Amino acid sequence: MTPLGQTVIEKIFSAHSKDEVKPGNIIWLDLDVRSARDFAGANVVGNLKKHYGDQEKFEDKEKTVFTFDCVVPANNLGYAENQQIIRFFAREEGIRLFDSEWGIGSHVLIEEGYSVPGSTVVGTDSHLNIMGSVGSFGQGMGDQDIAFGMKAGKTWFEVPPTMKVIIEGEIKAPCSAKDLTLAIIKKLTLKGALGRAIEFEGKAIDKLSFAGRITLASMVTEMGGIVGFIPPNQEIIDYFKTRARSKFTPYYADEDAKYVEEVVIDINDLKPLIAVPFKPDDVVEVESLEKDNIHVDSAFLGSCTNGRYEDMKIAVDMLKGKQVAEHTVMKIVPATRTVLGDMIKNGDLQTLFDARALVSNPGCAGCASGQIGMTGKGEVQVSTGNRNFKGKQGAGLTYLCSPATVTAAALIGKIVSPENL
């Protein structure tokens, strides 16, 4: 029997544990999906071989997945060798591998129906809490913990307290989910949700599209949070009806659930926002930078935060019949094959080609040292990614903003608000 007054994470955990689920308790948690990517995946393989070389290494092979997304295809020997270690192992053990053509692993797990509402998912991706977008618990972990999870089918976890973030007002164009997300990070800072789960609430949250939910949930890591949940609406539930690999149950918080804190954020006056180097919570209005006349060398659209078709479409519509500025390169990377497929079907690639944008194969790209390269010293990059820490994408300066702001920068060659185009 489920005790009364539970938050979303407490409900998901109760459905996946025999232990008493309350904040601060350490529980054994059954895992529906155990995954590893090309980053740290080879170490996961090493741990499994070292500790369980002579016995069955997997509690359930059907629930175990490898994905390649950090550097696809591998452009240096280190990644090439690590990917090959995983290929050999996956083939030998009969484990599903989504190789270099598939795109960002966390998105593939959703598209392929592994991560479903109410499920528990772990992997070596620190943004795996993106699963909160579909009401699923996702968590990035180190290679030892993931190897253990694959072997045991469970992991241990300390039940975090939950805080509520209530959004008042609605998002108005040209603002999008990314501007809302940056507004929340500005308010919470990098530590605001440290060690906590978040539940997002409000009309603007309910109205978020699938892509918008992904944007918001993916940046809970940058709020310091464990995971951030957005209650699944009918669109999300319908999305999984045809693709779920298992039966699923969406969980919603009880009305008398206990929250450690409630934060209210009013977005009625929301303007396009941008995080300046080198901290994701150093957020200002894009317009406030216009007077600085900042030349943009590269404009990156993609990542697990803004790599869905809806994000691509914003750029396509803005670029139609126009050209990227002469001294600027626009790099566009769809999150997955599915997104790329939709772009091909809808003729978007022709539009982007005509606008002189560079379009690459799916993957993490601009947040790793992947297929679209890195930034050089002094290079200014506007990015729809989620981190702009020093050195993360090379020696340059990375600004984080929305697809519309990135595209505006690509068109003008400077940081400008999409409101003023």
Next chain:
Amino acid sequence: MKKSVILKGRALVIRNKKSEPIDDIDTDMIFHNKYLHITDINEMGQYAFDNLDEWKDFAKKAKKGDILVLGANFGSGSSRQQAVDCFSALGVQALIAKSYGAIYKRNAINAGMPILEADVIDEIKFIENEDEIEVNLETGLIKNLTKNKEYKAKGMSNVQIDIYHSGNLFEYAKNLK
């Protein structure tokens, strides 16, 4: 065979010269990054706390079976496993702190190192260096046998006890059905 959940040993109370608890001891103070190339656990003990003022001679002071009494946010910082293993190498039996850094806690539990959390540890004046203490990992009861006093910490969870009995996380999984 199951290990005992009641541990008896000498307390080493990690405080500063004024006998105040030292909070936020990070992993560089516990096991400095200049030793990160060391992977043999037997080599690690000699460097434990050698970057923590007032405790640079810790490795010489520590005895097998010691129980460390620590401050708040112990082991903040990087994810290095050596910051836990250096204590195991010296035969330290258990750690008692007000709280731990999140990654340190995960590493310690995975390594089967018994760690307890005691909310008001900085007020525990009743444990002094080299007192003989007894700790019940399940109930969290701490007895000071030298001073004949008791204190209640939070007992370890079932998860921690399971891993502790197995030795470490990987050993634990070998015995699952």
